[in-house]
Amino acid sequence: MDWLPPLTALRAFEAVGRFGVAGAARELNVTRAAILHQIRVLEADLGVILFIRSNRGLTLSLKGQEYLAQVASSFDALHESSRRLKHPESGRHLVLDSVVSFATDFIVPRLHRFYSANPDVILEIKALNKWYGPIEFERTGANVAIRGAGMAGEFPGLWAEKLAHEIHFPVCSPTLLEGPDAILEPADLVKHPLLDATVAPEGWRDWIAAATEQGADLSALSLEDARRFDLFNMSMTAAIHGVGVDLGRSPLVDHWMQQGLLVAPFDLAVTSKRSYWLICREEFAERPEFKAFRAWLFDELDALGRDFRPAT
Secondary structure, three states, X not given: OOOOOOHHHHHHHHXXXXXXXXXXXXXXXXXXXXXXXXXXXXXXXXXXXXXXXXXXXXXXXXXXXXXXXXXXXXXXXXXXXXXXXXXXXXXXXXXXXXXHHHHHHHHHHHHHHHHHHOOOEEEEXXXXXXXXXXXXXXXXXXXXXXXXXXXXXXXXXXXXXXXXXXXXXXXXXXXXHOOOOOOOOHHHHHHOOEEEEOOOOOOHHHHHHHHHHOOOOOOOOOOOOOEEEOOHHHHHHHHHOOXXXXXXXXXXXXXXXXOOOOEOOOOOOEEEEEEEEEEEOHHHXXXXXXXXXXXXXXXXXXXXXXXXXXXX
């Protein structure tokens, strides 16, 4: 058999990469000293420094980061193969690490259709609160990610495909289209508070600029007094309850519009410069459960009837 490093040392290395020394000791139910010993054994066996030592503890070296990704991928494959052999009835397991907005407002409301079409796939969803974020499959335990980015080159060494640009337009509760303060034209937005999701790199200013270019007089409209939220879901929920007018972000907002909880008072929409990307390791892109998930995502996006993937 070809040479391999000790399996115990590899398990310790992979656990330290995900959880640190203390976390690895807890996961493997051994002492910190035992973990550190296994790291030294592995480094001696490989002849490579995997961790940089400092007063703050261990930090992965560049070679350590590269090796961790390969080791974690190998353990994932071994775990999945063993699980499927031992429990063939449990189906295929797909772990998604997604920005929270896309998971909460696009995937989860439609998840029943995914399971109806793919009853043998088990989808586990982990939510990342930031629009941006590194892809750390070895730390999160995920094998698929959804992130916001400008171009595929932001994910070196990984398979990445553009899912959708966001399309932005004002949305509000249907109740705001009635009464003396009804929103009938863009200038009427001044009658109600604007709701702003501060996590977004783009937003109200882009739509206001586009409306102004089309002749709308929005000189009295100001974002200074907008009611601000960290997450898209919070601003949309506030809009549903009549707190103000939110900047709807399709495909996130469409489910709530289909439910009649939000309406778009105007036809004008602007397309974001950034987009959502579907990402995985190259080898995982060939897995049947990933292909099923990818196909389902695009079917759901296409069903909304919007151009989420413009050429520019």
